[in-house]
Amino acid sequence: MWMGHYGDENTNSMHVGDTTTPSARAELNMKEKQRMSKMNDTIEHLRKELEAAGVSSKMNKQSILDNTLHYVTMLQNDVVIAKQKSEYALRMAPAMMESSISPLERYFDMSSVPKCIITTDIALVRANQAFLTMSGFTEGALRHPSTLLACLSVDTSRLRTIVRDAMETRQPVRAAVENGFATSLSMNNLVFTAIFDSSGTAVDCIEVVVVASSHQYRQRPPTGHITV
Incomplete structure (x- = not known):
C-alpha cells in the first residue's frame, strides 16, 4: 500500500512578518495537516480505483487527477x-417484430376472408381480424368454449358432426349454418378443412372459412336466447 504523501502544489507558506500568535499558528498548522491528510486519502482512493480499472498512474496528484478525468470522460x-444503441434498437424493434412474422401468418391475419383455426375438439387456436370483426367477439372471448361453439353454429351438435366429417373424410366440408355472433344471428356458408401435422398423416386442427351468404342479418335477442 502506498503510504507516502502527495506533494501539495497549493500549500501556502507562512509569510515573513506574520503577526499570528504562536497558538493560533499551531491551530492553523493542525487544520492544514488534517486537510492535507484527507486530500491524500482521497487521492490514494482514486489511485486504487484507477488501478482496479486497469489504469496505472504515477505517484503524484497531477497524474492521478489527469487519469481520473480521462477515465470519467x-x-x-x-x-x-450505449444510449444511442438503445434508441436505435427501440426504433428498429417494430420492423424486427414484423420481419419475424412469416408471410403465411401475415396472409392469414390480414386476409379479407373471415377465417379461424380450431382444434379437433373445437377450441380456438387463432382467428384473423376479418373473423373477429364479423363476429363482434375478441379473440379472448372466443376462447370460451360456449362462445366459440355458438359463434360457429347455434346448432352445436351439428357443428360437432361437421368437424368430425372433415376429419374423417379429409376433404373440405361445406355447410350452411346459423352463426350466433355478438350482436346478431346470421346464416352463412362455412367451409371446414382438415389441417395435417408435420408428418402429413394425422389431422392436427381444422380451418374454418366463413363465406357470407345473401341472407340478411337479424338482431340477436337481448336475452341471448335463440328464437325459431
Missing part, C-alpha cells in the same frame, strides 16, 4: 454510445 462516452 471515457465512461461518459460509453454512456452516450
